[in-house]
Amino acid sequence: MADGFQQIHPLVVLACVIIVVICLEVIHSSHFLDVILPPDYKGGSSVRRLAADSVLMRSFPSNSSDRRYIVVDCGANRGDVARFVGAQLATIAPGSHWTYSFEPNLHYEPFLRNLEHHTYVPKACWIDHGNHEYYVAKCARGAHKAGSLLKEKMHSCKHRNKTKMVPTVDIGQWLIEHVNVTDFLLFRLNVEGAEYQVVDRLHKLGALKLVDRIAVEYHSRWMSNKNHNDDHRVNEILAQYGLSVQAFLTSDEMELAEALDDT
Numbered sequence: 001m002a003d004g005f006q007q008i009h010p011l012v013v014l015a016c017v018i019i020v021v022i023c024l025e026v027i028h029s030s031h032f033l034d035v036i037l038p039p040d041y042k043g044g045s046s047v048r049r050l051a052a053d054s055v056l057m058r059s060f061p062s063n064s065s066d067r068r069y070i071v072v073d074c075g076a077n078r079g080d081v082a083r084f085v086g087a088q089l090a091t092i093a094p095g096s097h098w099t100y101s102f103e104p105n106l107h108y109e110p111f112l113r114n115l116e117h118h119t120y121v122p123k124a125c126w127i128d129h130g131n132h133e134y135y136v137a138k139c140a141r142g143a144h145k146a147g148s149l150l151k152e153k154m155h156s157c158k159h160r161n162k163t164k165m166v167p168t169v170d171i172g173q174w175l176i177e178h179v180n181v182t183d184f185l186l187f188r189l190n191v192e193g194a195e196y197q198v199v200d201r202l203h204k205l206g207a208l209k210l211v212d213r214i215a216v217e218y219h220s221r222w223m224s225n226k227n228h229n230d231d232h233r234v235n236e237i238l239a240q241y242g243l244s245v246q247a248f249l250t251s252d253e254m255e256l257a258e259a260l261d262d263t
Contacts, residue, residue, distance in 0.1 A: 067093075067096065067182055067183065067184055068093075068096050068097065068098065068180070068182075068183045068184070069089050069092075069093045069096060069097035069098075069183070069184045069186070070097070070098055070099075070100070070179055070183050070184065070185045070186070071085055071086070071089070071097070071098070071099040071100065071185075071186045071187075071188070072099075072100050072102070072171075072175065072179075072185065072186070072187050072188070073099065073100065073101045073102065073188045073190075074102045074125035074171060074187075074188060074189050074190065074191050074198070075102070075103065075125070075188075075189065075190035075191045075192065075217075076101035076102060076103040076108070076112060076120075077103060077105075077108055077190070078108055078111040078112075079101055079103075079108070079111045079112045079115060081099070081101075081188055082099045082101050082112070082115050082118050083115065085099070085186065086099050086115065086116065086117060086118065089117075090116075090117070097117055098117050098118070098119070099115070099117060099118045099119070100118075100119050100121060100178075101115075101118065101119070101120050101121065102121045102123055102124065102125050102169065102171070103120070103121075103122065104122060104123055104124040104134060104147065104166035104167070104168075105134075105136065105147045106122065109122065121169070122167070123166070123167045123168055123169045124149055124166050124167070124168045124169070124191070124194075125168075125169060125171040125189070125191055125194070125198060126149060126168035126169065126170065126171065126194060126197075126198065127170060127171075127172070127197050127198060127200075127201040128168065128170045129168065129169055129170050129173075130167070130168055131165045131166065131167055131168065132149050132165065132166060132168045133149065133151075133163050133164075133165060134147055134148070134149060134163065134164050134165065134166040135147065135148050135149075135150070135151055135163050136163070136164065147192065148191075148192035148193050148194070149166075149168070149191070149192070149193075149194050150192070150193040150194060150223070152193060152223045152224045152225045152226070170201070171198060171201075171202070171207075172198075172201045172202045172204070172205040172207040173205065173207075175187075175202070175207045175210050175211075176205060176206075176207055176210070179210045181209075181210065183210070184212050185210050185211050185212050185213070186212065186213045186214075186215075187211045187213070187214050187215075188214070188215040188216075189214070189215070189216045189217065190215075190216075190217040192219055193219045193222070193223050193226070195216055195217070195218065195219070195234065196226065196230055196233075196234060199216070199234045199237055199238070200237075203237050203240075208237075208238070208240075208241045208243065209241060211241065211243060213243075213246060214238060214243050214244075214245060214246070215245060215246060215247060216234065216238075216245045218230075218231040218234070
C-alpha cells in the first residue's frame with residue numbers, strides 16, 4: 001500500500017491542491033452568498049424553523065387590534081434582522097408588523113430590497129438630520145466593508161479606504177414621529193461606535209420610552225476614545241427605562257448570519 005502512495009504522480013497531487021484552493025475561493029467569494037441567501041430572499045420555511053425557538057419571540061406580548069410590531073434596525077448591514085425577526089413576527093402578527101432598515105453603506109443595498117413588510121432607508125442613524133462624513137474601510141475580514149460616522153472607530157482598520165458623505169437621520173426624532181406608544185418597538189443599534197451619542201440623544205428626547213426591546217452592539221474596544229466604562233454608562237441609561245440589552249437573533253441565526261457575513 002505504501003508503494004502505491006509513493007507512485008502517485010506529482011501532477012495529480014498538484015491538481016488536487018488546485019481543486020481545494022478553487023473550492024475555498026468559491027466559498028469565500030461574494031457570489032457564494034447568492035447561492036445560500038440571494039438578495040431577493042424573503043424568508044422561507046428554513047428561516048421560520050430557526051425562529052421557532054427564539055427567546056425573543058416568546059417574550060412578545062399577544063397581539064391586539066391597536067398594537068403594531070415595529071422593528072427599527074440601525075446599521076442593518078445585509079438585513080439579517082429584517083429576514084429573521086421579520087419571519088418571527090409574520091407568525092404572530094401577519095398583518096401588523098413592519099421593519100425599517102437604516103443602512104448608509106450602499107454596498108448592502110441589493111440585500112435590503114424586495115423584502116416583505118419592510119422599508120429600506122439609505123441613511124445613517126445619528127443625532128441630527130443632514131449629512132456626515134462616513135469612513136469606509138476594509139477591516140480585519142478582508143473584503144468585509146466596514147463603515148462608521150466616527151474616525152475613532154476606523155482607527156482599528158489596517159486598510160483604510162476613502163471618506164464620503166452620507167445622509168443622516170435624527171433617529172430619536174424619527175421614532176417620536178413614526179412610532180406610537182401602543183406599538184411594540186424592537187430597536188437595534190449596530191452603528192459602529194455612534195451608539196453612545198445616539199443613546200444620549202434618545203435619552204434627551206425621551207424617545208427611549210417608546211422602546212420595548214433593545215439590542216446594542218458596543219464598539220468601545222475598537223475605538224481610540226472609548227472603553228468599557230462607556231458601555232456601562234449606556235446600560236445605566238437604558239436601565240432607567242426598564243431596558244436591558246438582549247440579542248434579537250437565536251444562536252442558530254447568529255451562526256448563519258456570521259457565516260454569510262464572512263463571505
